[in-house]
Amino acid sequence: MKFVECSQEGLEDQAYLLSRRLQAPATVFLWGAMGAGKSTFARAFLRSYFQEETLEVPSPTFTLVQTYEPKDPARSTVWHVDLYRIQTLDEVWELGLDEALSQHICLIEWPDRLENLFIPNRINVYIDIISEDRRAFAICSD
Numbered sequence: 732m733k734f735v736e737c738s739q740e741g742l743e744d745q746a747y748l749l750s751r752r753l754q755a756p757a758t759v760f761l762w763g764a765m766g767a768g769k770s771t772f773a774r775a776f777l778r779s780y781f782q783e784e785t786l787e788v789p790s791p792t793f794t795l796v797q798t799y800e801p802k803d804p805a806r807s808t809v810w811h812v813d814l815y816r817i818q819t820l821d822e823v824w825e826l827g828l829d830e831a832l833s834q835h836i837c838l839i840e841w842p843d844r845l846e847n848l849f850i851p852n853r854i855n856v857y858i859d860i861i862s863e864d865r866r867a868f869a870i871c872s873d
Contacts, residue, residue, distance in 0.1 A: 734859065734867040742768050742858065742866055746775035749854070749870065753780075755807035755835050758850050760842035763858035768866050769840045772856060773811050776838060780809060791840075792816070796826055808835045814844035 737745070749759070759776070761769040774788040777799055791797045791813040799809045810831045817823055823845060831837050832850060839845070850873075859867040 732857070732869045732871050734857070734869045736861060737866055737868050738864060739768065739771060739866070742772055742868055743775035745856075745868055745870065746772045747779040749856075750776045750780040753836060753854075756833055757852045757854065758832055758837045758839060760850075760853060760855045761838060761840045761858070762842065762855060764860060767858040767860050769858060770813075772858065773838045773840070777809060777811065780836075781806065796828075810835055810837045812837060812839045814839060814841040817841075817844045820844075820846060820848070 735741075753759070761772060763769050770788075770790045777788050778784055778786045781799065781801065786799075788811070789797065791811050792815060795813060795816065797811045799811070801807065801809075808831075810828075812826070812828065812831075814823065828837070853873045855871050855873065857867075857869045857871075861867055
């Protein structure tokens, strides 16, 4: 896996590129420390995927899940999930994530809460903090 250094805009560009090639069902695991840019990546992905630059994309930290329905029938529903506050795998299933994983595009922050659960069609996005305005970014498929 090769990390590339980038700015926040570079991170958003990578989200744009991924949004153009992803089709449901697919899952994107967003790995990184608090403040690394996971939500920034998800926001850019969603705005690009739905082609709505002003799409409101709040962080799902407190709601745990935000779903986005497409206006275009050729697009899939996207689930943006933040598992930071999840304690057990049972709580994950209470969210209805099993259905989402099999039918939609899922962007999952804090995927370590899924333990070693096998998720097909998974892409890993790794974001590391280099400095306040620089990140190291890598993307790979399982």
